[in-house]
Structures are given as C-alpha cells and as structure tokens.
Amino acid sequence: MSASSTKPVVRISDLHKSFADQVVLDGLNLEVQAGECLGIMGGSGTGKSVALRHVIGLMQPDSGRVEVFGREVAGLSANELRALRRRVGYVFQEGALVGWMTVEDNLALPLRERGKLSEPQIAERVAEALETVHVVGAGQKFPSEISGGMKKRVSIARALITKPELVLYDEPNAGLDPEISRSINALMREVSEKLGVTSLVVEHRVECLRRVADRVLFIHEGKALVNDITASFFQPSHPRLMAFLGHEQE
Ligand SMILES: Nc1ncnc2c1ncn2[C@@H]1O[C@H](COP(=O)(O)OP(=O)(O)OP(=O)(O)O)[C@@H](O)[C@H]1O
Numbered sequence: 194m195s196a197s198s199t200k201p202v203v204r205i206s207d208l209h210k211s212f213a214d215q216v217v218l219d220g221l222n223l224e225v226q227a228g229e230c231l232g233i234m235g236g237s238g239t240g241k242s243v244a245l246r247h248v249i250g251l252m253q254p255d256s257g258r259v260e261v262f263g264r265e266v267a268g269l270s271a272n273e274l275r276a277l278r279r280r281v282g283y284v285f286q287e288g289a290l291v292g293w294m295t296v297e298d299n300l301a302l303p304l305r306e307r308g309k310l311s312e313p314q315i316a317e318r319v320a321e322a323l324e325t326v327h328v329v330g331a332g333q334k335f336p337s338e339i340s341g342g343m344k345k346r347v348s349i350a351r352a353l354i355t356k357p358e359l360v361l362y363d364e365p366n367a368g369l370d371p372e373i374s375r376s377i378n379a380l381m382r383e384v385s386e387k388l389g390v391t392s393l394v395v396e397h398r399v400e401c402l403r404r405v406a407d408r409v410l411f412i413h414e415g416k417a418l419v420n421d422i423t424a425s426f427f428q429p430s431h432p433r434l435m436a437f438l439g440h441e442q443e
C-alpha cells in the first residue's frame with residue numbers, strides 16, 4: 194500500500210457487508226491514489242460489484258469506512274452525494290443503456306440532467322465521445338440495433354462524457370470477443386494515462402488487467418488477500434491466487 198502523503202481518491206477501511214446471514218465483505222481494505230488504475234480480481238460472488246456500489250453510496254456499510262475524494266460517503270447529505278456522483282463515471286456490469294433512447298440521447302442524458310450545456314454544446318460533446326470510443330456513425334441507432342461490443346463502448350462513453358475524476362468499470366470486457374476486448378483495454382489505458390483519470394476496474398481477465406492496471410487486488414473471503422503491483426501480482430506466491438489464475442489461464 195502506498196505511503197504517499199496525498200489523500201487517496203478512494204479509501205475503503207475495514208468494510209463489512211452482509212446480506213441476511215451471508216457475509217460478503219469481511220474487513221475489506223483498499224486505496225486508490227489519484228491517477229492510479231487499480232484492478233480488482235476475485236471469484237464470482239466475492240463482492241466486487243458490492244464493493245463498487247459502496248463507492249458511490251448505492252450501498253451502505255454494515256461497519257467500516259468508505260471515503261471518496263477525502264469525504265466519508267455515509268456522512269454525506271443527499272445533495273453532497275449527488276455532487277459526488279457527478280464526479281464519478283460508472284460502467285455498470287449490465288451496461289445499463291436506456292433501450293428506448295438512441296445512442297446519442299443515451300450519451301446526452303447525463304449532460305442534459307446537469308443542465309449546464311446548451312444543446313449545440315451537448316451535440317459537440319456527444320460527437321467527441323463517440324469518436325473517443327470509436328463508435329462514430331451509430332449515434333442514431335438504438336441499443337438493440339448495435340452489437341454487444343458497441344454497447345459496452347457506448348456505456349464507457351456515457352461514463353466518461355461528464356469528464357469524471359474517477360471511473361468505476363465493472364467487468365467492462367464481459368461477453369466481448371478478444372479483439373474488442375483489446376480495444377476496450379486500450380481505451381481504458383488511454384483514459385487513465387492521457388486524461389489522468391483515476392480508475393477502478395473489476396475484471397476477471399488476466400490479459401485485461403496486465404494491460405490496464407497499475408496494481409491488482411485479489412478479493413477472497415471478503416478481504417483483500419493479495420494487493421500488488423501488476424507484474425508481481427501475476428507471478429504470485431499465494432496458493433489461493435495461484436489456483437485462481439491457473440484456472441483463468443486454461
Ligand atoms: N442487494 C443484494 N441483496 C442480497 N444479496 C446481494 C445483493 N447484492 C449482492 N448480493 C450478494 O452478494 C454476493 C456478492 O455479489 P457481487 O455482485 O458483489 O459479486 P461479484 O463479485 O461482483 O460477482 P461477479 O463476478 O459474478 O459479478 C452475491 O452472493 C450476491 O448474491
């Protein structure tokens with residue numbers, strides 16, 4: 194864990210979360226520094242999405258602290274929480290595009306909600322976003338008319354369109370073919386490196402995290418079992434992580 198004196202963008206300390214008698218997070222600790230890209234790995238159902246939801250206050254801790262931009266999320270008023278969410282882009286695992294809106298309108302939605310830009314300014318920003326994720330020409334289509342890979346790209350564009358300081362990606366590669374995965378990975382790396390955006394990427398795929406993450410954390414039994422810089426993470430000495438990666442690479 195970094196000993197940097199600057200405050201981390203995200204700090205989760207001793208986070209516990211259960212659903213009825215199912216313990217999901219059992220003392221999770223993690224930090225993401227400004228500009229850093231942290232990968233989160235772990236088996237299905239280990240609480241990766243649950244951890245992300247805490248970051249934007251969609252879930253409340255049973256105990257422990259979640260601090261984002263230096264403020265404890267649980268202590269925020271409704272207005273402050275809204276302000277925090279405006280600074281964060283969220284690429285949901287399910288994509289979550291609005292089915293009855295065109296791609297362009299999906300992208301414009303967060304900007305219109307904010308009400309700060311004129312329609313011509315919004316149109317310009319939407320065109321720019323489509324170019325960034327290489328989905329030019331699909332603006333007038335509906336989500337059902339574009340491929341899974343394009344939907345993912347549009348979801349990423351929507352998360353980035355408000356120029357967030359922090360982006361949370363929940364399995365951005367799920368269901369994508371290797372070629373599209375590679376371009377999504379390149380895009381995430383670009384956002385992190387060129388724009389200096391702090392990122393948290395939940396992902397199973399070794400190839401993705403190798404390319405994208407600066408550091409990777411492995412969640413097991415509700416805790417961060419391994420938290421390492423990317424290169425050493427993939428040459429693990431911990432038996433549980435070795436077993437997990439062994440299955441991955443087959
Ligand atoms: N709102 C909820 N109510 C009850 N149980 C929940 C809720 N949200 C998550 N869970 C449970 O918590 C556990 C962790 O869920 P989570 O979605 O975080 O898994 P995950 O690590 O993201 O898995 P995957 O890799 O499959 O996406 C699961 O057993 C899930 O059923």
Ligand SMILES: [Mg+2]
Nearest residue numbers: 241242286363
């Ligand atoms: Mg999940």
